[in-house]
Amino acid sequence: MEAEELINGTLLTTDGEQYPKGTFWRGEEGSWWVCPCLLHPCIRVCDQAFASEIIQVFLEDVPAPVPWKEIYANKSAHRGRFKYVHEATCKDIAYFLDKGTFKILDNGELELEGEEQNFDAEHYCVHHVGENAAHVVHCIDLPDEYHPPxxxxxxxxxxxxxxxxxxxxxxxxxxxxxxxxxxxxxxxxxxxxxxxxxxxxxxxxxxxxxxxxxxxxxxxxxxxxxxxxxxxxxxxxxxxxxxxx
Structure with a gap:
């Protein structure tokens, strides 16, 4: 992306957005790369091919899309307050979450029913279904060395x-x-x-x-x-x- 590094170490993009030091870096070809998730709450958007593959695997077990207003824990939250990272996939295991078993918090973390800790944006992605609903895919990372019982x-x-x-x-x-x-x-x-x-x-x-x-x-x-x-x-x-x- 095209941007300019200011004297105070801040990166100013052509869109007028500013990224403080530590949230951006320069690639080998001289282009600038930024990580908006270090500055704002983020939601990952599932890669279209990846989402289609999961739908093909689950077929009849794919749950109904969840309205956006029921996805957020904060009822007054809106999609504009989050930054979106596109073409997201899961490394190991992925499955669709059922309606009423999860919430996306204001900080972008995923809250799951029955789980003591929340999951950051790396552990889920959303697949848009129309304008007002989406599927939420939970990503589970397997340990590097899995030893069965x-x-x-x-x-x-x-x-x-x-x-x-x-x-x-x-x-x-x-x-x-x-x-x-x-x-x-x-x-x-x-x-x-x-x-x-x-x-x-x-x-x-x-x-x-x-x-x-x-x-x-x-x-x-x-x-x-x-x-x-x-x-x-x-x-x-x-x-x-x-x-x-």
Whole structure:
């Protein structure tokens, strides 16, 4: 931007705005850069492509736009008192906030329901929907080194161990020609469904691909359902076998 640095260290822009020392700097090409958020309360405006991407991800779960008068904690506040930073995005996790669960304070901080501390402008952005409403996107930063709870590290090896013994059970029953009863077939099918479910859960712990994660998740779910069906069949068979005694 075009500007002039005054004798007292203040930067005067062509728009007539003044920025004190510490709120501006000079780029490598000689142009001036200013940070209005160091001088005034700021609101970040979501990048259009970024907001559209989030809407595509959430689809039907996208909440209704919130009127501006319900966004501000101060009912008499107006958008003109804030400085706006455009093309804002979230680094890690982003989601839409529901109406009534947040407020934007006079200093530009975000107040969330149930949270003890407020969030500065770096942790949210607004997506304009028409002239009188907007979506508010909350940004969550993940720690540089994320260590999942110990139980999530123990699940996969135990799932694999269970699958091995279930497969051995299936092989033992299938390779024994003397045992071909309905009860045996139920045990084989029950063990096979559980083995598939445990293998699917193990794979699900190790992948990060979204679509594949959903597919494997449903595979595990319906495999568990099928195992319960065969378990019920076992119970009915046992009941019919011993009801005459």
């Amino acid at each position: 110990l139980k999530f590290s123990l699940y996969p090896p135990f799932f694999i161990l269970s699958s091995i013994f279930l497969i051995l059970t299936i092989l033992a029953l299938v390779l024994t020609p003397e045992i071909k009863s309905f009860h045996t077939k139920c045990v084989v099918c029950h063990s096979a469904c559980l083995a598939v479910a445990f293998i699917a859960l193990t794979v699900n712990f190790e992948i990060e691909h979204g679509e594949l994660c959903f597919t494997i998740g449903f595979t595990a779910l319906y495999s568990f359902h099928a195992s319960v069906f065969w378990l019920n069949s076992l119970c009915i068979d046992i009941f019919l076998t011993f009801k005459g005694f």
